[in-house]
Amino acid sequence: MKPAFTVENLNFKYPTAKEDTIKGISFEVFEGEIFGLLGPSGAGKSTIQKILIKLLEGYRGTIKYFGRDLNSLDNSYYEEIGVGFEVPVHFSKLTALENMKFFSGFYKSRANIQELMERVGLWEYRDVKVAEFSKGMKVRLNFVRAMLNSPRVLFLDEVTNGLDPNNAKIIKDMIAEFRAKGGTVFLTTHLMNDVEQLCDRIAFCVNGRLVETSTPRDLKLKYGKREVKVEYRDNGNLKSALFPLDGIGFNEEFQTLLKFGKIETIHSGETSMEEIFIIVTGVELK
Amino acid sequence: MRGLVKLTAGELKRLARYKILAASLATSILWIILFLFISKSEAAEIAPHLIIIDVTAMSVLLIGASHHLEKQEGTLKTIIVTPLSLGQILTAKTLSSIALSIQSVAVTCAALYFIHKITFNYILLLFFILIAGASHAAIAFLLSIRSRDFTTMLALYAGYMFVFTIPSFLFNFGIIQAKFEWLLMLSPTHSSSRLIISAVSGEYDYTLVTIGALYLILLTAALFRLVVYPIFKDNAARG
Known part of the structure; x- marks a missing residue:
């Protein structure tokens, strides 16, 4: 270009x-x-x-x-x-x-x-x-x-x-x-x-x-957290757990949760553009 | 050239849409009513002063109002980012202001003719209106770009009138002595007044008329070239 x-x-x-x-x-x-x-x-x-x-x-x-x-x-x-x-x-x-x-x-x-x-x-x-x-x-x-x-x-x-x-x-x-x-x-x-x-x-x-x-x-990628957040139900209670993204395929706790947990959401630690804006400019968006 | 014609046509169309043309005609109707109630000699006496007001004060007010309205609507900015040159934009606005003056003066002249059978050298009057109208358009742009809004522009114009217009009227009504007219010719309003009164009365002081015309032409060129042109774009961009 x-x-x-x-x-x-x-x-x-x-x-x-x-x-x-x-x-x-x-x-x-x-x-x-x-x-x-x-x-x-x-x-x-x-x-x-x-x-x-x-x-x-x-x-x-x-x-x-x-x-x-x-x-x-x-x-x-x-x-x-x-x-x-x-x-x-x-x-x-x-x-x-x-x-x-x-x-x-x-x-x-x-x-x-x-x-x-x-x-x-x-x-x-x-x-x-x-x-x-x-x-x-x-x-x-x-x-x-x-x-x-x-x-x-x-x-x-x-x-x-x-x-x-x-x-x-x-x-x-x-x-x-x-x-x-x-x-x-x-x-x-x-x-x-x-x-x-x-x-x-x-x-x-x-x-x-x-x-x-x-x-x-x-x-x-630069401003995001390299982690995965999982929300799941445990005996009817909503719980969440954070796992490091690096080596997540070998993370036994994560694997167990995937196999047996009642998962509701899974999110990577990707930062929103709003958060990046605030981090970079130091100013809150109105 | 095509751009200038389109731009001027657009300016004239907006004069009608924004009811400025109607307001101008309404003022002319006031003059007509006035002529109906005064004698021929009184009409002949007062006519040049009404024409001076139309060509000078009305031009300044029209351009000032239109400039600040267009800044408020943001249309000046969007015209500037077209392929038109700044010269074309200023010329179109000046031409439309002069056209409005001519329309108003034409109604006044027609009323004078039909009510009192008063005629004058219309070609010369038209020529002088062009010169006086252009110089007052330049003054109007100067006042407009030096003011924050129309109210501040009116305050600036009041200051201008105090210095340049009132002495001219005092002279025309015999309060200021004739020997001071050379000094008064520095006033753009008085120079315009001298030209218009000459064309309407048919009595010429050729030296004063020539100097007045040359002075106004040079003043117009200098104001546009050295003052208005360099800062108009920046002023419009801030609107």
Whole structure:
């Protein structure tokens, strides 16, 4: 896989800030992968995304987009990327379809608006003013907005925040399909479900620095406990026992429990993404 | 060019949808009612001042309101991440603001003609409206990006009016002596006022009109190029 973005020693300071918000971070996002950027509020995730979509300028360090310096790219860069902001970004007095047609008109490559809106369940509300939309409908329309130009790279910020599980699944399926067709996704989120279900690799951003970059699986292995927890009934009472994962096939107590115990659950000591988030960032998820 | 046309058309459509066009027309209707109750000479006297208000104050308020509303709705950010250039975005907003002024002035002119048979050099007035409207659009953008919300923007504009607009009105009503007009020409509102009054009254001080027009054109270019353009994107990104 070739890198879509290569970020080296990125530093950024807001004009009124006393110190750098982004402090010398480096990472790569490969073409065709879903890269998740995680971190607590104020860690610098949105700033990194704003720099990558060229909303913020004046950074130090180098950013390459498919080998080309990001600073050297003109506005045609926006023909290739789709941006889904965290907050709804629509003209409230225009209908959903009017909004989509307006934004779509500025691109050379245009996706089928009807198909996209049908997929997210908004086509039947196309003539309703966005002001009358619920939060979830606005979030879905945000996603359609990001996909309007059939982008090569998608930037998504809290893409399923505020969606019910059914609509969240539809959006996640669409993101996975986008990736399957070769698209690259840069996902910023605090929803660990999204991370587990979507991301190929994730990076944790804390206080302007990337403290951990890996795959969800490797992180689970790294931070997980190598043990197995068994819950079983003994004379009607619920009991549990922990066994070390290493050499478990030769563990007689475990083997006996498997053969003769009334087992209710067996869990490996795999850590959840929430726990990893707390361990890595030192911040509880809200 | 196609992007600019689409963007401007979109701006105009939103002026209608957000009832700004209707509010502007309602103001013009107030002027029409006023003209019905005053004499021809009084109408001729007051007309340029109403046009000045439409082209200067209304432009500033429209752009300020629209800027802060769009920041609140997040639409500025999402327009910036399209292939449109910042120049196109600012031009479209300026053009739509000027279009609104022209619409309002056109209604005023029509009322003056049908009620009092007053006519003026419309082509020259249009030219001066373009210059005055563009300069006040630049001022409006400057005030908008320097303010946190529309209320702060109004406070800034009140300060601007105290320094630049009120002295111009005092001059026009004869309270400030004519010898100070050269100094007053530094006020964008007074320079605009000088151009518009000249076109409506048909009485030209060619030196002042030429200097006023050149000053406004240079001021507009300088404000857009050196002040608005460099920080507009950053300001929109924070919205």
